[in-house]
Amino acid sequence: MLLKIDKRLRTARLHREDCKRIPSPVGSVHKPIGKLGRDGGWFSVTSEAEASAVARTNFPQAKFDRCQFCQTTGKVAGSAAVVTQ
Numbered sequence: 280m281l282l283k284i285d286k287r288l289r290t291a292r293l294h295r296e297d298c299k300r301i302p303s304p305v306g307s308v309h310k311p312i313g314k315l316g317r318d319g320g321w322f323s324v325t326s327e328a329e330a331s332a333v334a335r336t337n338f339p340q341a342k343f344d345r346c347q348f349c350q351t352t353g354k355v356a357g358s359a360a361v362v363t364q
């Protein structure tokens with residue numbers, strides 16, 4: 280999974296690696312991989328717990344959520360259940 284921290288939006292969003300919303304290539308000058316740049320950054324994680332920990336450590340003011348395009352497959356409408364792979 281990939282965690283995207285966006286400093287300007289103050290979000291930490293968890294994506295699956297095959298998410299169509301992830302840019303190609305992942306990472307940019309201002310959103311590098313593995314660390315925070317001017318606008319944020321991308322972090323490779325293996326679980327939601329790890330993603331949450333990375334978000335808290337790197338950008339505590341971020342609101343943590345899951346990408347609605349890749350993390351909701353098979354989810355029942357209205358359910359808050361986490362989809363596991």
Ligand SMILES: [Zn+2]
Nearest residue numbers: 294298346349
């Ligand atoms: Zn996604």
